Amino acid sequence: MKFYILSLGCAKNTVDAQGMATLLTRVGHQATDDPRRADLLIVNTCCFIEPAREESLVALREVAAAKKPHQRLLVAGCWPQREPYAILEAVPGVDGLLSTRRWADIASVVRQLTRPDRDKPYIHISDVPMADDAPDVPRIAVQGGSAYLKIADGCSRPCAFCAIPRIKGPAVSRPLERVLEDAAFAASQGAKELVLIAQDTTAYGRDLGLEDGLAVLLERLVERVPQVPWIRVMYAFPGAVTPRLMEGMARHPQVLPYLDIPLQHAHPAVLRRMRRPADVDWVRRTIAALRERMPEIALRTTFIVGYPGETEEEFAALLRFVEEMEFDRVGVFVYSHEEDTEAAALPDNVPADVKEERRARLMELQQTISLAKNRALIGRTLDVLIEGQGDGLSVGRTYRDAPEIDGLVLIPEELLVGEIVPIRITGAMEYDLVGEREA
Numbered sequence: 001m002k003f004y005i006l007s008l009g010c011a012k013n014t015v016d017a018q019g020m021a022t023l024l025t026r027v028g029h030q031a032t033d034d035p036r037r038a039d040l041l042i043v044n045t046c047c048f049i050e051p052a053r054e055e056s057l058v059a060l061r062e063v064a065a066a067k068k069p070h071q072r073l074l075v076a077g078c079w080p081q082r083e084p085y086a087i088l089e090a091v092p093g094v095d096g097l098l099s100t101r102r103w104a105d106i107a108s109v110v111r112q113l114t115r116p117d118r119d120k121p122y123i124h125i126s127d128v129p130m131a132d133d134a135p136d137v138p139r140i141a142v143q144g145g146s147a148y149l150k151i152a153d154g155c156s157r158p159c160a161f162c163a164i165p166r167i168k169g170p171a172v173s174r175p176l177e178r179v180l181e182d183a184a185f186a187a188s189q190g191a192k193e194l195v196l197i198a199q200d201t202t203a204y205g206r207d208l209g210l211e212d213g214l215a216v217l218l219e220r221l222v223e224r225v226p227q228v229p230w231i232r233v234m235y236a237f238p239g240a241v242t243p244r245l246m247e248g249m250a251r252h253p254q255v256l257p258y259l260d261i262p263l264q265h266a267h268p269a270v271l272r273r274m275r276r277p278a279d280v281d282w283v284r285r286t287i288a289a290l291r292e293r294m295p296e297i298a299l300r301t302t303f304i305v306g307y308p309g310e311t312e313e314e315f316a317a318l319l320r321f322v323e324e325m326e327f328d329r330v331g332v333f334v335y336s337h338e339e340d341t342e343a344a345a346l347p348d349n350v351p352a353d354v355k356e357e358r359r360a361r362l363m364e365l366q367q368t369i370s371l372a373k374n375r376a377l378i379g380r381t382l383d384v385l386i387e388g389q390g391d392g393l394s395v396g397r398t399y400r401d402a403p404e405i406d407g408l409v410l411i412p413e414e415l416l417v418g419e420i421v422p423i424r425i426t427g428a429m430e431y432d433l434v435g436e437r438e439a
Contacts, residue, residue: 009046
């Protein structure tokens with residue numbers, strides 16, 4: 001059979017989709033980029049928040065509407081884990097459901113889908129915590145010169161607004177040696193950047209009995225794959241950035257001076273309602289320590305506006321905090337109620353127009369900060385990982401920019417994709433830079 005996979009949502013979903021493709025290929029199926037040529041259509045969904053579910057629903061309906069009589073449609077990922085029967089009701093033509101916790105069973109599920117006596121959708125859902133059920137399948141997804149490397153699944157944090165622990169289950173770290181083997185495999189494929197991902201990278205190894213597991217992993221990675229010039233850490237939890245992790249990042253040039261710490265808010269009362277770490281002074285001290293050890297560090301964070309009960313005073317405190325901290329990158333989400341979360345029991349009492357207005361105000365503030373930081377780079381030469389080229393232009397990223405979510409560097413020359421090239425910065429915008437190859 002020929003199969004086509006459409007993966008939606010985050011990079012963690014992308015890694016799972018690549019794992020499914022590997023397993024299908026091993027049993028003789030063939031991948032295709034053209035859904036019209038496929039016998040099996042797989043949509044790997046996301047349902048973290050309402051906009052993600054809407055994106056998944058639109059994509060599913062489009063695929064189902066174009067499905068030919070001989071094709072089979074399998075819905076995989078987070079949404080089947082959370083609302084399997086809602087999918088069957090909303091999207092006629094679905095032939096099977098595969099939950100995110102059981103993606104490694106893809107080959108057997110496909111066999112069930114193609115049984116001649118099958119007369120109703122095949123449902124393969126499990127609430128068993130995720131594990132490394134396909135140990136011989138690399139948990140990576142290569143995109144150009146970068147490779148996402150998943151180090152854990154699930155989450156054990158108690159955040160009141162988040163459904164991920166109910167969808168993915170508790171945190172389960174992958175064995176250290178398997179992560180190192182995957183890193184070596186990515187290096188053998190020519191990866192110039194490893195992007196470490198999990199729901200919470202700073203929780204890595206805790207369930208394995210490792211103390212300071214992420215720091216240990218980074219120390220082992222730089223030994224195992226010295227040929228990979230960039231190693232990037234995503235999704236660090238507030239309060240879990242340890243001195244050993246900071247020192248390891250500062251000591252090893254391979255580990256990029258970049259850290260993503262989703263803070264979600266900056267007013268202690270809101271953070272307590274969110275069931276998040278509420279010591280804002282810890283954030284200040286940690287950021288000061290990171291910048292002292294790594295003066296060039298780029299810091300990314302995300303915030304939620306319009307959380308239940310958020311007052312104008314609390315939001316103003318968030319604005320002051322962002323202005324004070326001068327983060328390099330900020331993402332802003334508007335709060336929406338999610339079923340099966342603690343916050344869903346709270347009154348959603350911030351009007352929608354107020355939420356959007358607060359989001360706009362926060363992003364406008366951040367744009368001025370980002371523009372000033374980008375302008376300060378004019379005249380400097382930075383290494384840029386080239387991601388695409390054509391029509392006399394190239395686009396790439398500096399160490400300051402994570403794939404898909406941060407800014408780009410635009411270069412008026414076609415350069416080799418996947419290479420790291422020194423680029424002199426000649427112009428700056430709110431999010432992106434302009435540069436030319438260093439002579």
